[in-house]
Amino acid sequence: MSADQSRQDPTELHEQPDTEGEELPKPGDESSVTGEMDAEPDHGEETYVGHDRLRDQVAVITGGDSGIGRAVALAFAREGADVVIAYLEGEDEDARMTARIVEDAGRRAVLVPTDLVQEEACQALVDRAVQELGRIDILVNNAAYQMAQPGGLADITTEQLDRVMRTNIYAMFWLCRMALPHMRPGSTIINTSSIQSSQPSPALLDYATTKAGIVNFTRGLARAVAEKGIRVNSVAPGPIWTPLIPATMPDDKVASFGEDTPLGRAGQPAEVATAFVYLASPESSYITGEVLAVTGGNPVTM
Template sequence: MTSEHLIDPRTMYYSGKFPKQEEMHPQVEKVMDPKPDCGETSYKGNNKLEGRNAFITGGDSGIGRAVAIAFAREGANVAIQYLPGEEADAEDVKKLIEAEGRKAHIISADFREEGAAKKAFDEVLEAFGTVDALILNSAQQFARDGMDKLTMEQVKDTFDVKVFSMFEIVKAAEDHLAPGSTIVTTTSTQSFEPSPALMDYASANGAVSNLTVNLARYFAEKGVRVNGVAPGPIWTALQLDEGQADSYADFGQDTLLGRAGQPVELAPLYVFLSSNDSSFITSEIIAITGGKSLTL
């Protein structure tokens, strides 16, 4: 017996092989095949974040884009940061936010530059007056098939974008986060099951996971909750920007569900962790992997 209300998770989203396509930099989602599903037509809100002001780093594509769309449909005003060169995707997100009757603000900022993350936060604060939901999601991922191919410049850049930007933003935000505010970081399963080809990316995410727990302990007495999300294989623009050491044709097909995840499948967790529904949850890192098990 089947129900018309049930959908097989194995085939709910794209489950075929990914066709070969050109590597790209900067990362522009709209040219991907298939285009990632960020909830543009499917996500429906329930006013879970009514009246919130959110700042999402890396919000133009992938997971950040899906979260930005979901937050707007849940009632939040949304500011996003994007890397210069990714304006087309950022403008798309801005239109989607404004279509929900919410305020939108987009910021071009390269977090490899010292002080850029703090400057971006200050701009959001000036635009919205308050910021009470931080989604720290920026990242770069370049696969290298040997230590001889991994430059120290890349290592530094990865930590600048992924880790040091978080420190800059949280330091700038601390005095502006009222009790009930939230911080959600994006880490990775690479934090727990690192791949040699992603050594700098994996170790940066290890730092993010540690920082997430540490920030939760620090902010608890201020009434600010801090949690993290650890995605597994999710089809985003990162994969086409030298993000895979080998062919990505079978990307995600080694999960228990036999496919890669789509960004929209993560958005409800970010909403939950930023809403009052998760009021007794802090210092957690929750994995979304399609069934790939994690070990510490």
């Protein structure tokens, strides 16, 4: 962020998205937002300034085409990292836009369209990263699936549960297991959890369950690999404005999204990306097994 922004009142730094209660097509992408609603997410395109914190690192980011993933890719690239961007097949326009952002920062971008609900797809992603860039220094498990069900448990089908678990838990498990042999001392893993891990919404019960699992997995893996000089942490976002929100939540919830936080507004992806940079950089060298909450003031406790 710029010096001017750093002095601003955080309650006014970003305006509440003007959604007019609209709902976007599923699964939600940046192109659905741009030009359609006065609610385009801020990924830091005009504000993020890098300081070589990740010079010549190799980062793999799942769900890297839009939302928080795009903001993290942008920040990592401006901090000097090359980026492998894994994204759901069919979201090519968003992925290409993110790749241009990385390349504009003078870094390499490798695009991998895939669906990580299959173990072999996770292996292919790791193999591609190593083949193209030689190693993995930072693994960001950010890809996630959610679908709000107003009726709660009664409306969550086995098919939906399976997709949520495979996307949010299985893929993270597989990717960590597969990437670790290619990670050197000083490497880092960052898993995206959520405020839902400790404040579960009934309409997101399956999603919230996976986010709590991510926290526990992060803490356990951190202890397991500490002696190898590899750190594992998690970022737990609160209400962050991404295309996933208007694509997967009821209209009335979208219109008031984030207003119940102490800061009174939804957060922006750019405001979350700095947490990932911190946890990936040597500045957090004595931090592992932790959950860094970016929630607008709502507590994350487990």
